[in-house]
Amino acid sequence: MNKLIIKNVRPFVDGALQPKTTMHLADGRWVDEPLEDAIEIEAEGAYALPALFALGLDFQEPLRDDIYTFQNGFSAMRRGGFYGGLYESKANPIDNVQKLSAIQQIFSKSGFTFSILGAFSKRNECEQLSEMLDLNSYGVSGFGDGDHLNATTRFLRLAMEYGSMTSKRFFFLPLDFSLRHTGVVHEGDVADVLGMRGIPRVAETIVVHSILEMALFLKVPIHLKQITCAESLSLIERARARGLDVTCDVGLYHLLFDDTCLFDLDSHFYLIPPIRSPKDKEALWDGLKKGSIQAISCNHTPILRQEKEVNFEDAVPGAISLEVALPAIWSALVNGVGEKRAIDLFSENPAKIAGAEPRRLQKGEVADLVLLQPDKKQVVNPTLLAGAVRNTPLLNREMPSSIIGSYIQGIWTKV
Amino acid sequence: MSALHMKHLFGLRGIAESDIRTILDTAMDFRQVLERPVKKVPSLRGVTVVNLFFENSTRTRTSFELAEKRLSADTINFTTSNSSVKKGETLLDTLRNIEAMKIDLVVVRHKGTGVPQFLADNSRAIIVNAGDGAHEHPTQGLLDMLTIEQHLGSLKGKRVTIIGDIRHSRVARSNLWGLTTMGAEVTLCAPSTLAPRNTEFFNGVRWEQDVRKAVKEADAVIALRLQKERMEDSLLPSMREYRNFFGVTREVLEQANQSVLIMHPGPINRGVELDSEMADSEQSVILEQVTNGLAVRMAVLFLLSGGRASE
Structure with missing residues (x-):
């Protein structure tokens, strides 16, 4: 563990940034007393924010350790200031307790706080239920679809009905696979100009509606991942008004970009669900402001360079985000919703949704934090990224803020 | 004719407590009969009972059949595997044909809820439900x-x-x-x-x-x-x-x-x-x-056929 003295830092305490002060950190806590042999950092007015919690983590090990390893993922989390995350393995669905125990063992040595989503169907195929009661008794935080909800409504009912015995939240990526068909981008003006296969909004809303109705019927708490349009938000709001415990998130890149970015034909913008129109992006920001959206998700998806550095439509969808999420969006978030809500969206709420303990900064308490220089611009280059992958739409772009480093579980990581 | 407040036994929902009491007390009496060296009584002599089983059953059908024999009834077994139902006959036609043989009592098992009631509505026979769908047994x-x-x-x-x-x-x-x-x-x-x-x-x-x-x-x-x-x-x-x-x-x-x-x-x-x-x-x-099943079925058949608990 490292001892740290951070000078001229503005800690985020009790929902607000405090005046410049000196923080003493030892044994993973914010302590009072002066420290010997401590690393000294001149923060120059940087912010000490509670460390973040990532929704949508999948490091793809062990099946694809040619792409990425757990160690790469942990390194990315430290660089990006994340103390934990909600992990859902899509390549190797966690559909039995043997797989769960194996991954729990790896995470227990990592120093991070991980919540794990079990698969509600075997192999995420939506044909047979997984042993959800067993998974629950071994500590899953909820049940997910592996971002591949290819279920009949009857199976959806059975899964939620059976899983309701655990009282855990169900996580869905709402996208109708038959409507998506071979689509790769938002079905709109840009797709029509470029002649690219589109994915209409209704591919999302129709599934959102089904899931909400089913959850209302069965009284099951749910979370909808990566909402992309106003129509979905409106359905969610209505279900909430009818008494449903429903939370939702929006993906980082859906807040940063709209589909005009597709004119570059850069395959790094190939995401599922797709980045939608400027109007949709505006609606998502409105949702953040009004409180319809509870969290911003990272959906950190490492992809081999050779699978991304191809023509757009033949690329593999997905992007990494952990290292760049906070500096890329902090300024816009603060302008849009203020500092407190920005922290809620990136740290407090994701942790609560995942059933994890949120982090707060308080003298004398455990201190997991990220040091952010809000006005220091930074270009995203490969050295900023962990592992051999570099599949972010922000590659070679300038971010308005930068991370100085993170202090998580007593370990200082300088970026 | 029935010694109970009902002609048929469709289920236990809504049945009077006194009727359940009568059946259980009568069954207790029959339990004693089953302990005797000669386990047969002449209570249903001359009564013809059809066991009409549209679903596979070993235990319940055997139990009913033995109960009928212990009461000296004439018994006919009708199962779908060896019947005209396999040839496409409707339920109503099956019933009418059986009834034409002047039977008195039908014990029926069927996968559909309400089949015993349907048979009763279309027959003069006494109907005993031996299991209808997920409804009652x-x-x-x-x-x-x-x-x-x-x-x-x-x-x-x-x-x-x-x-x-x-x-x-x-x-x-x-x-x-x-x-x-x-x-x-x-x-x-x-x-x-x-x-x-x-x-x-x-x-x-x-x-x-x-x-x-x-x-x-x-x-x-x-x-x-x-x-x-x-x-x-x-x-x-x-x-x-x-x-x-x-x-x-x-x-x-x-x-x-x-x-x-x-x-x-x-x-x-x-x-x-x-x-x-x-x-x-x-x-x-x-x-x-299993033993009590036999006694209870004897009691039900006996009471619905007009037998008195004291007989």
């Missing part, structure tokens, strides 16, 4: 009540827990209606995919998803058979998980009364809904249920 409910009474005395205030596939179980429903009518306290326990969702009419019944809580202080535990089809139908993930969370094991029954009765309608999936250790334990009354 009244003689099973009655034999379970008789078994509990034999061991524990009056059903009033006794705590009976039924565990398993309640949603698809006619046994559970008949037990539920009969036991509550007789003043027992019933607790139901099932995985949510095997439990009815709408329980407004299940008055006075306690629901519990944790099997350990469900059996707490129970006087009797009835484990229901788990059909393998429930796995194929995606209602459950595996037998293994079912056994781990809903199986009646020694460890589970440590929560119940020390002298708890262990019951099962049979046939048992050993190691799934009920561990062998418990099925074969001293507390198990499963084989007594």
Whole structure:
């Protein structure tokens, strides 16, 4: 563990940034007393924010350790200031307790706080239920679809009905696979100009509606991942008004970009669900402001360079985000919703949704934090990224803020 | 003609407490008959009974047939595997043809709810329900009540827990209606995919998803058979998980009364809904249920045919 003295830092305490002060950190806590042999950092007015919690983590090990390893993922989390995350393995669905125990063992040595989503169907195929009661008794935080909800409504009912015995939240990526068909981008003006296969909004809303109705019927708490349009938000709001415990998130890149970015034909913008129109992006920001959206998700998806550095439509969808999420969006978030809500969206709420303990900064308490220089611009280059992958739409772009480093579980990581 | 307040036995829902009492008391008398060297009485001599089984059944059909023989009735067995139903005959035509043979009483089992009622509406014969769909299996409910009474005395205030596939179980429903009518306290326990969702009419019944809580202080535990089809139908993930969370094991029954009765309608999936250790334990009354089934069916046939309890 490292001892740290951070000078001229503005800690985020009790929902607000405090005046410049000196923080003493030892044994993973914010302590009072002066420290010997401590690393000294001149923060120059940087912010000490509670460390973040990532929704949508999948490091793809062990099946694809040619792409990425757990160690790469942990390194990315430290660089990006994340103390934990909600992990859902899509390549190797966690559909039995043997797989769960194996991954729990790896995470227990990592120093991070991980919540794990079990698969509600075997192999995420939506044909047979997984042993959800067993998974629950071994500590899953909820049940997910592996971002591949290819279920009949009857199976959806059975899964939620059976899983309701655990009282855990169900996580869905709402996208109708038959409507998506071979689509790769938002079905709109840009797709029509470029002649690219589109994915209409209704591919999302129709599934959102089904899931909400089913959850209302069965009284099951749910979370909808990566909402992309106003129509979905409106359905969610209505279900909430009818008494449903429903939370939702929006993906980082859906807040940063709209589909005009597709004119570059850069395959790094190939995401599922797709980045939608400027109007949709505006609606998502409105949702953040009004409180319809509870969290911003990272959906950190490492992809081999050779699978991304191809023509757009033949690329593999997905992007990494952990290292760049906070500096890329902090300024816009603060302008849009203020500092407190920005922290809620990136740290407090994701942790609560995942059933994890949120982090707060308080003298004398455990201190997991990220040091952010809000006005220091930074270009995203490969050295900023962990592992051999570099599949972010922000590659070679300038971010308005930068991370100085993170202090998580007593370990200082300088970026 | 019936010695009960009804001509037929469709189910135990809505049946008068006094009728259940009469059936159970009469069944107790027949239990004594079954202990004699000569186990036969002439009560139904000259009465013709048809066992009309549209569903496979070994235990219930055998039990009814033996009950009829013990009462000296003339018995005809009609099963779908060797009948005109296989050739496309309608239910009504089957009934009319059988009735034309001047039969008196029909014991019927069918996969459809309400078939016994339908037969009664279209026939002059007395109808006894031997199981219709997931609706009712009244003689099973009655034999379970008789078994509990034999061991524990009056059903009033006794705590009976039924565990398993309640949603698809006619046994559970008949037990539920009969036991509550007789003043027992019933607790139901099932995985949510095997439990009815709408329980407004299940008055006075306690629901519990944790099997350990469900059996707490129970006087009797009835484990229901788990059909393998429930796995194929995606209602459950595996037998293994079912056994781990809903199986009646020694460890589970440590929560119940020390002298708890262990019951099962049979046939048992050993190691799934009920561990062998418990099925074969001293507390198990499963084989007594079978004997009581015979006595209860004799009582039902006898009383519906006009016999008096005192005869």
